[in-house]
Amino acid sequence: MSSDGAYGRLFIISAPSGAGKTSLVNKLIAEMPGIELSVSHTTRPQRPGEKAGIHYHFVSTEDFQGMIDEGLFLEHARVFDNFYGTSRTAVLERLAAGIDVILEIDWQGAQQVRAQLPDCLSIFIVPPSRSELQRRLSARGQDSAEVIARRMRDADAEISHYHEYDFVLINDDFAQALGRLRCIITAERQRTERQAEYVERLLG
Numbered sequence: 001m002s003s004d005g006a007y008g009r010l011f012i013i014s015a016p017s018g019a020g021k022t023s024l025v026n027k028l029i030a031e032m033p034g035i036e037l038s039v040s041h042t043t044r045p046q047r048p049g050e051k052a053g054i055h056y057h058f059v060s061t062e063d064f065q066g067m068i069d070e071g072l073f074l075e076h077a078r079v080f081d082n083f084y085g086t087s088r089t090a091v092l093e094r095l096a097a098g099i100d101v102i103l104e105i106d107w108q109g110a111q112q113v114r115a116q117l118p119d120c121l122s123i124f125i126v127p128p129s130r131s132e133l134q135r136r137l138s139a140r141g142q143d144s145a146e147v148i149a150r151r152m153r154d155a156d157a158e159i160s161h162y163h164e165y166d167f168v169l170i171n172d173d174f175a176q177a178l179g180r181l182r183c184i185i186t187a188e189r190q191r192t193e194r195q196a197e198y199v200e201r202l203l204g
């Protein structure tokens with residue numbers, strides 16, 4: 001718990017690959033104090049430009065399985081033939097310290113987190129169109145044509161879970177989508193139960 005007695009809020013962000021969730025979240029975190037991104041573990045190969053411990057904790061399938069066996073994941077899932085998971089202690093310690101945490105995870109992970117921490121707030125990001133999604137995946141220039149084709153094939157399956165989320169954001173104009181994301185986080189921080197201690201102190 002933080003010095004004012006409040007736990008951090010947990011935000012889940014999901015989107016089909018290439019919709020822009022990492023770009024939006026990185027920008028948000030850079031400009032907003034008190035909110036951090038959870039760094040996932042993955043068995044996927046490191047992309048050029050990605051840094052271990054910053055973008056992901058890159059681990060072998062054997063080590064990932066060991067972490068599952070030890071119960072170290074809050075959630076984990078197989079996505080595009082690789083494993084991804086969120087460290088339980090890293091998230092819970094930050095929430096207990098009053099820091100808001102963002103999880104960038106897929107719909108399977110989102111379901112697992114909601115079942116354990118129902119107070120979390122989840123946001124689904126969609127691209128303006130399929131063709132723009134394909135264009136962004138290609139323009140990112142980090143995946144082979146085969147990997148991009150696989151991600152496009154799986155996009156519909158991810159998007160079909162949009163109704164399980166509290167909010168849906170269309171990432172067409174970047175600045176507008178970022179503004180809307182900021183609004184959701186800010187509104188959540190103003191919830192009555194999160195301000196109650198402050199107001200009670202004011203009342204004496």
Ligand SMILES: Nc1nc2c(ncn2[C@@H]2O[C@H](COP(=O)(O)OP(=O)(O)O)[C@@H](O)[C@H]2O)c(=O)[nH]1
Binds near residue numbers: 041085105
């Ligand atoms: N369940 C779960 N999904 C994750 C986690 N980390 C990333 N993902 C999802 O894995 C998918 C692929 O991520 P990545 O390989 O980084 O590709 P990108 O989304 O195109 O940058 C995305 O849909 C992510 O939301 C995690 O810790 N848990």
Ligand SMILES: Nc1ncnc2c1ncn2[C@@H]1O[C@H](COP(=O)(O)OP(=O)(O)O)[C@@H](O)[C@H]1O
Binds near residue numbers: 016019022139174175
């Ligand atoms: N609103 C936007 N308009 C145009 N390009 C965007 C927008 N949002 C993100 N992008 C670009 O699309 C690509 C995919 O974005 P990224 O954040 O990596 O997606 P994700 O994390 O969802 O896979 C990147 O090259 C990024 O710069």
